[in-house]
Amino acid sequence: MAEQLNTVIVGSKPIDNYVLAAIVLFNQGAEYIILKGRGPNISRAVDVYNALKRRLGDAIELSNIEIGSEQGSGGRTSFIKITLKRLI
Amino acid sequence: MAEQLNTVIVGSKPIDNYVLAAIVLFNQGAEYIILKGRGPNISRAVDVYNALKRRLGDAIELSNIEIGSEQGSGGRTSFIKITLKRLI
Numbered sequence: 001m002a003e004q005l006n007t008v009i010v011g012s013k014p015i016d017n018y019v020l021a022a023i024v025l026f027n028q029g030a031e032y033i034i035l036k037g038r039g040p041n042i043s044r045a046v047d048v049y050n051a052l053k054r055r056l057g058d059a060i061e062l063s064n065i066e067i068g069s070e071q072g073s074g075g076r077t078s079f080i081k082i083t084l085k086r087l088i
Numbered sequence: 089m090a091e092q093l094n095t096v097i098v099g100s101k102p103i104d105n106y107v108l109a110a111i112v113l114f115n116q117g118a119e120y121i122i123l124k125g126r127g128p129n130i131s132r133a134v135d136v137y138n139a140l141k142r143r144l145g146d147a148i149e150l151s152n153i154e155i156g157s158e159q160g161s162g163g164r165t166s167f168i169k170i171t172l173k174r175l176i
Binding site: 069082 | 125127128129130131134135137138150153155156157164166167168170
């Protein structure tokens with residue numbers, strides 16, 4: 001699995017955009033997808049997770065959460081990577 | 089362990105305030121502390137984690153991360169709970 005192909009980078013667009021992007025990836029056969037948010041978009045990545053969980057319920061499960069910081073153009077930035085697994 | 093006693097609720101004050109609050113709890117003997125952030129403060133809770141990790145290094149480890157949503161006064165709000173364990 002190429003990680004990048006199954007990663008949804010959560011930015012400042014409406015939450016539903018990212019929810020739909022994740023559902024499309026699952027429908028295309030992805031077993032795992034990663035929601036990634038950086039800086040203020042960390043909170044929004046969790047919003048996307050909660051919206052997916054409401055919409056897909058037991059069809060997905062939370063597989064892993066990673067937090068940390070990485071070097072960006074403007075210094076170190078916090079990030080979150082939320083890995084979801086498709087169960088059905 | 090009373091969970092609330094060892095929880096640092098991350099709000100909109102400077103990050104260092106929460107870093108210091110966590111260090112005080114560890115110095116008072118807490119083995120585990122929880123950093124909790126809600127809504128937009130989720131990102132800031134991760135900032136506090138990264139600042140603590142830079143400052144305390146191997147003296148602490150990430151024990152657990154929980155994400156979800158809870159009912160607040162203004163509808164459902166996303167949250168994160170980051171549990172840190174003191175190693176030394």
